[in-house]
Amino acid sequence: MMRSKFLSLLIRAPSVCRSMSTATKLTTIDVNDKTGIATLTLNRSPINALNVELLQDLNESIKEIEDNKSRGLILTSSNDKVFSAGLDLNEMYRPDKDRARLLWIKLQDVWLALYSCDLPTAAAINGYAPAGGCLLATVCEYRVMLPKCRIGFNETQLGIVPPIFCMFNFLNVLPRRVAERSLSQGQMFTTEQALQIGLVDDVVSSKGEALDKCTKFIDTFAKVNPLARSLAKQQFRAADLQRFQTERAKDLESFLAFINHPQMQEGLGIYLNSLKKKQQLNAV
Numbered sequence: 285m286m287r288s289k290f291l292s293l294l295i296r297a298p299s300v301c302r303s304m305s306t307a308t309k310l311t312t313i314d315v316n317d318k319t320g321i322a323t324l325t326l327n328r329s330p331i332n333a334l335n336v337e338l339l340q341d342l343n344e345s346i347k348e349i350e351d352n353k354s355r356g357l358i359l360t361s362s363n364d365k366v367f368s369a370g371l372d373l374n375e376m377y378r379p380d381k382d383r384a385r386l387l388w389i390k391l392q393d394v395w396l397a398l399y400s401c402d403l404p405t406a407a408a409i410n411g412y413a414p415a416g417g418c419l420l421a422t423v424c425e426y427r428v429m430l431p432k433c434r435i436g437f438n439e440t441q442l443g444i445v446p447p448i449f450c451m452f453n454f455l456n457v458l459p460r461r462v463a464e465r466s467l468s469q470g471q472m473f474t475t476e477q478a479l480q481i482g483l484v485d486d487v488v489s490s491k492g493e494a495l496d497k498c499t500k501f502i503d504t505f506a507k508v509n510p511l512a513r514s515l516a517k518q519q520f521r522a523a524d525l526q527r528f529q530t531e532r533a534k535d536l537e538s539f540l541a542f543i544n545h546p547q548m549q550e551g552l553g554i555y556l557n558s559l560k561k562k563q564q565l566n567a568v
């Protein structure tokens with residue numbers, strides 16, 4: 285009797301989360317001891333702009349989660365309005381050459397780590413996700429998003445050619461025609477439009493609900509052999525991964541040539557200024 289009561293208490297005990305990372309990092313990892321699922325949170329204030337350090341921490345966290353044999357990975361943000369603002373434009377404007385090189389290499393590494401991740405991956409998009417933010421969301425296998433946000437690759441609107449990994453992500457999620465049009469037009473979708481075209485799988489009203497949906501998605505694999513699931517995923521992605529490896533060095537050089545172009549620098553300066561001006565206007 286005592287034993288069964290003890291067991292039932294254990295069964296009903298609330299799930300416990302373990303933190304795996306130190307507080308000095310720009311990412312945190314919480315592993316739910318009950319589900320075995322790791323939540324990886326972007327935590328660079330104010331808008332999770334992807335600089336060298338955040339990308340480095342993301343890479344390390346993904347590896348940590350894989351090494352610790354978690355059952356799945358959920359990517360989210362600590363900011364309640366922005367999932368990620370994409371690449372930190374300050375790393376590209378009047379750049380330090382070595383840092384700019386490192387920035388792109390680390391972005392490639394993050395994409396590669398998530399695209400080839402052995403675990404099921406899901407994104408709880410709890411805010412705006414432009415450009416690099418959209419890259420992080422669409423590299424995952426499942427997405428839920430909060431209302432009244434926007435997501436998309438706005439690169440061509442900024443005069444930037446979207447790198448091939450943006451194309452791979454979109455082709456996995458959208459019909460080819462929609463993927464091509466939205467990438468070449470630099471379209472940003474509202475949450476509702478994103479749901480309509482299939483860019484996100486569901487819309488939820490809170491971050492908690494987003495995390496629950498992501499957990500449920502990862503649970504759909506509970507009865508599937510992990511090795512078979514992982515190899516099936518790799519099989520679908522192998523050709524993209526091979527093309528990426530072939531073009532990776534060229535992609536890096538194109539990025540560096542592009543951001544070092546005087547016209548690009550001028551455009552970036554104007555764009556950064558317009559973002560700051562927006563804040564000044566809001567304050568008036």
Ligand SMILES: CC/C=C\C/C=C\C/C=C\CC/C=C/CC(=O)SCCNC(=O)CCNC(=O)[C@H](O)C(C)(C)COP(=O)(O)OP(=O)(O)OC[C@H]1O[C@@H](n2cnc3c(N)ncnc32)[C@H](O)[C@@H]1OP(=O)(O)O
Pocket residue numbers: 330331333365366368369370371372373374412414415416417438439444445446447448534535536538539542543556559560561562563
């Ligand atoms: C075959 C091809 C081969 C190779 C390819 C070759 C070349 C490719 C070349 C280049 C590719 C480069 C790829 C780039 C991808 C990117 O990710 S670029 C980044 C794009 N991001 C954006 O455009 C987002 C812009 N920001 C916003 O829309 C809003 O800020 C956002 C909705 C995210 C948040 O809004 P809100 O909460 O209202 O905040 P604020 O707008 O007030 O912003 C707060 C402060 O943050 C500054 N800021 C905003 N975004 C960025 C950013 N991305 N980087 C740096 N800083 C940013 C903003 O100015 C405010 O600063 P302040 O506080 O005023 O100083």
